Amino acid sequence: MSDLVVDSQIRGWVFLPIVVITFLVGIVRHYISILLASQKKIELQQLQDSQVILRSRLLRENSRFIPRSSFLMRRHFFNNEENGYLTQKRPPVTQNVMTDPTMMTDMLKGNVTNVLPMIIIGGWINWMFSGFITTRVPFPLTLRFKPMLQRGIELMHLDASWVSSASWYFLNVFGLRSIYALVLGENNGADQARQMQDQMSGAAMAMPQDPKVAFKAEWEALEIIDHQWGLQDVENQIVLPVNSC
Numbered sequence: 001m002s003d004l005v006v007d008s009q010i011r012g013w014v015f016l017p018i019v020v021i022t023f024l025v026g027i028v029r030h031y032i033s034i035l036l037a038s039q040k041k042i043e044l045q046q047l048q049d050s051q052v053i054l055r056s057r058l059l060r061e062n063s064r065f066i067p068r069s070s071f072l073m074r075r076h077f078f079n080n081e082e083n084g085y086l087t088q089k090r091p092p093v094t095q096n097v098m099t100d101p102t103m104m105t106d107m108l109k110g111n112v113t114n115v116l117p118m119i120i121i122g123g124w125i126n127w128m129f130s131g132f133i134t135t136r137v138p139f140p141l142t143l144r145f146k147p148m149l150q151r152g153i154e155l156m157h158l159d160a161s162w163v164s165s166a167s168w169y170f171l172n173v174f175g176l177r178s179i180y181a182l183v184l185g186e187n188n189g190a191d192q193a194r195q196m197q198d199q200m201s202g203a204a205m206a207m208p209q210d211p212k213v214a215f216k217a218e219w220e221a222l223e224i225i226d227h228q229w230g231l232q233d234v235e236n237q238i239v240l241p242v243n244s245c
Helices: 008-036 044-061 068-079 101-129 143-149 165-175 176-185 192-207 210-224 234-244
Strands: 133-136 163-164
Touching: 008 133, 008 165, 008 176, 044 068, 044 210, 101 165, 101 192, 133 165, 143 163, 163 165, 176 210
Parallel strands: none
Antiparallel strands: 133 163
């Protein structure tokens, strides 16, 4: 069976236009996401609790560098049953993503800047360049890759290494990350795949953690520490090698 020869005009009227359109849509999406971005609201109490937990972890990890009295004083500040910080009561977290208007607005903005352009541009490219073979991957592939690389082309005997116009668009959506990072920087809004992943995980990340659970775990971790001061004989350890010289 003779190999296919793609018309050279497909390069100028199908292959390159899809690349340029996908790239320009990503640039526009980046600046639209900047315009629609809203400042994240951080609760002062939540920020203070997170910093206290961080201080408690640093105390546990570096307790050997301070005397026992200093360690007990700090642990008393955190774990005192009467007024210790980790024993303070906090109201349970009842925030719901579906009832918070700010989170719902952010999700709507994410749909406008990510999902909607992919549906519109992908549908237009599939209609405008339907049935075209744009390029070929430089290595052989199995038949399992045909549904992914040859969307819109139903040819059973066509080699799986050929790429249709619709599949070429989706390859550009996921393959232009390095170009976007080079032009716009690392943290850009043009990477549609990354933006969709962030949006799907954003609802779970937006829910604040229950401070009661974190406080209890940190309180228990501080209580079981057996303090051993690692710098008790540091003077002798430093002076003796000097005297021996």
